[in-house]
Amino acid sequence: MASRSRRSHPSQRFRRPRALSPLREHLRDTFWFAPTAGLVAIVMLWWAAAAVDERLIELLREEGEFEAIADLIAFADDARTIVTTVSSAMMTFIGVVFSISLVAVQMASGQFTPRIVRIFVRSRITKLTLTVFLATFAFSLLVLTSYESEIELERVTAVPVVQSLVTLLLVGLSLLLFIAYVTATLRLMQVGPVVDRIARESFRTLVRHPGGPLQREPLAPESTVIPYRGRAGVLRDVNVARLVRAARREDVVLRLIPRIGDHLVRGMPVLAVHGGTEPPRRMMAYTVSVGVDRTFHQDLGFGLRQLSDIALRALSPGVNDPTTAVQCLDRIVQFLTALADQPLGAVHHRDARGAVRLVQSVPGWADLVDLGLTEIRACAAGMPQVSRRLLAGIDDLLRLAPEARREPLLRHRALLVQAVARTAPGAAEREFALLPDRQGIG
Numbered sequence: 001m002a003s004r005s006r007r008s009h010p011s012q013r014f015r016r017p018r019a020l021s022p023l024r025e026h027l028r029d030t031f032w033f034a035p036t037a038g039l040v041a042i043v044m045l046w047w048a049a050a051a052v053d054e055r056l057i058e059l060l061r062e063e064g065e066f067e068a069i070a071d072l073i074a075f076a077d078d079a080r081t082i083v084t085t086v087s088s089a090m091m092t093f094i095g096v097v098f099s100i101s102l103v104a105v106q107m108a109s110g111q112f113t114p115r116i117v118r119i120f121v122r123s124r125i126t127k128l129t130l131t132v133f134l135a136t137f138a139f140s141l142l143v144l145t146s147y148e149s150e151i152e153l154e155r156v157t158a159v160p161v162v163q164s165l166v167t168l169l170l171v172g173l174s175l176l177l178f179i180a181y182v183t184a185t186l187r188l189m190q191v192g193p194v195v196d197r198i199a200r201e202s203f204r205t206l207v208r209h210p211g212g213p214l215q216r217e218p219l220a221p222e223s224t225v226i227p228y229r230g231r232a233g234v235l236r237d238v239n240v241a242r243l244v245r246a247a248r249r250e251d252v253v254l255r256l257i258p259r260i261g262d263h264l265v266r267g268m269p270v271l272a273v274h275g276g277t278e279p280p281r282r283m284m285a286y287t288v289s290v291g292v293d294r295t296f297h298q299d300l301g302f303g304l305r306q307l308s309d310i311a312l313r314a315l316s317p318g319v320n321d322p323t324t325a326v327q328c329l330d331r332i333v334q335f336l337t338a339l340a341d342q343p344l345g346a347v348h349h350r351d352a353r354g355a356v357r358l359v360q361s362v363p364g365w366a367d368l369v370d371l372g373l374t375e376i377r378a379c380a381a382g383m384p385q386v387s388r389r390l391l392a393g394i395d396d397l398l399r400l401a402p403e404a405r406r407e408p409l410l411r412h413r414a415l416l417v418q419a420v421a422r423t424a425p426g427a428a429e430r431e432f433a434l435l436p437d438r439q440g441i442g
Contacts, residue, residue, distance in 0.1 A: 025237075025297050026289070028122050038131035039138055046142040049166050053146070054158045072159045079164035080147060086171055087140035094133045097178070101126075101185050108189045111319075113309040116194055118293070120185075129174075129181040136170040143167055191324050195307060199331040201296045202303025206338060209300055209362070219253055219359065220275030226284065228270040233290030235262050237298040240349050240358060243271075246283040247357035252276035255359040260299045264290055301363050304372040307332050315379040315386065322385040325376060326440045329386070332372040333393035339368060340401040365401075366408040373412050381419035384433040385440035390416060392436035 027033045060069050105120045120126060146160040187193040235258055247254045253274040258264060270288060273279075294302045307328045314324035344365050349358040363371070373390070380386040394413045398406055417434060424430045 025295075029118070029291070029295060031121055031127070034127040035131050035134050038135045042135040042139050043142070045166065046139055046163065049162045050146055050158065050160070052162045053160055056161065057158055069159065072161050076147070076159050076161055076164055079160075079168070080144075082171070083140050083143050083164060083167050086136060086167060087144060090133065090137040090140065090174075094130070094137070097133075097181075098130065101181075104185055104189055108194070111189075111313075112191065112194055113306060113313060115293070115306050115309065116188070116198075118295075119194070119197055120188060123184060125177070125180050125184045129177040132170065132174050132177050136167070136174050139163075139170055140167050191310070191327055195310065195327050195331050198303050198306050199334060202331075202335050203338065205296050205298070205300055205303065206335075206342075208298075219255065219356075222255075222272050222274055223252075223276060224273045224278050225257075225269045226271040226273065226278055228264050228266060228268045228288070230264075230266070230288065230290060232265045233263070233292060234294055235260055235264055236289045236291045236295050238289070238360070239287045240360075242283075242287045244349055244351050244357040246279040246287070248351045248355070249283065250276055250279045252279070253356055253359065254279075256361060259361050259363070261294045261302065264288075301368055301371050303335060304332060304368060308372060308375050311376045312379065315376070315383065322383045322440065325380075325383075325386050326389045329376065329389050329393055332376075333396060336369060336372055336397055337400055339365065340397060340405065344368075365405045369397075369408040369412065377412055377416050377419070380416065381423040384429075387416060387420055387433045388435055388437040389440040391434060392438045395436050396438075 057069060057072075060066075060072075101120075105117060109117050143160050143163040146158060146163055237260060238256060243254055243256075255272040255274060257269050257272055264270065271284075294305070296302055311325040311328035313319060314321040314328070344362065347360045347362055348356045349360065351357050373394075376386065377390060380390050391413065394409050394416075398409050398413075401409060420433045421430055424433050
């Protein structure tokens with residue numbers, strides 16, 4: 001994996017840390033930025049196209065090509081019908097399409113977990129489709145303002161030829177994006193693509209994860225604690241580069257007390273200062289980002305949380321869908337397999353000279369195993385398909401994990417065997433439910 005190859009070079013641990021909270025990542029969690037930027041861009045495109053149309057007519061008039069101007073006017077008049085139809089129908093089309101899509105998303109969130117709505121919000125094809133739809137509507141309205149009532153060729157100053165062509169191109173692009181958008185929305189209602197998307201985002205988080213230190217250095221005594229002064233919310237990420245710069249300037253070590261995903265309220269301790277005085281408040285501004293929900297950006301366990309939630313809902317008596325739980329277990333085991341030999345625990349972020357400046361607590365191996373297996377194991381006792389898949393996954397992890405990381409796996413295996421023994425008193429039923437099978441029951 002890319003993360004392994006990156007950690008295999010110790011010299012890279014002393015690179016200047018980059019900001020892990022870029023504006024781009026936060027804007028991806030919004031639904032307003034892309035359409036707004038698209039509307040601004042389409043106004044500029046219309047202005048450029050109008051300028052080209054005016055320059056074209058000016059050149060033709062200078063050369064006396066009035067017949068060409070008449071042909072352009074005829075073409076623009078023919079295209080005007082299409083532009084008028086597009087401007088009147090596009091907004092209705094947008095409302096119908098996205099209303100139906102929101103209903104589909106609501107059904108998917110009820111079937112899986114409300115946290116998958118973020119997949120719809122962060123979807124590039126969704127934002128691109130809405131942006132192009134709105135841009136087509138706005139551009140067609142602007143084009144209608146470019147038509148002149150003057151019919152004398154000598155007095156015509158502009159004919160919206162280029163603008164009409166751009167409108168037709170936008171309509172064609174809207175149709176193609178509509179097909180892609182419907183396909184993506186339908187995939188959002190299928191469990192396989194959803195859990196696969198969650199797994200892929202989890203692996204991207206793992207690749208960005210700096211990992212634990214090879215050798216943990218002792219910290220100086222704690223000198224002070226910095227309380228949280230912002231609004232309450234879930235800790236989504238921290239600006240590592242800014243914190244490292246602040247700690248280097250004051251020659252201290254900062255330790256992040258909460259974990260990514262913890263809920264912060266005003267006054268809670270957020271940073272501990274070791275070996276010196278607290279950095280100035282202006283240097284600590286915009287170093288901690290909170291929101292209403294967790295994100296994948298720096299949260300190593302958020303993917304496991306979502307997969308576990310989907311599996312729990314599938315195993316509930318009202319749904320009773322063990323096959324979906326097995327699909328979630330496939331991805332959980334896959335992710336834990338990738339973590340089996342990775343350094344976990346506290347992360348030591350260093351400055352350009354290699355000195356530790358920020359210590360960040362991240363989930364350890366036992367924490368991630370418990371997160372991925374505990375709740376599913378509690379519901380798997382009466383479902384042989386799930387218990388067989390869970391045992392197969394634990395056995396695979398036991399073969400791959402180092403000796404020091406086998407204890408939580410053995411604990412979960414023993415608890416699962418005990419739970420199955422309580423719910424299946426017959427020897428034959430117990431033997432069947434405790435037979436490891438990567439497909440559950442095929």
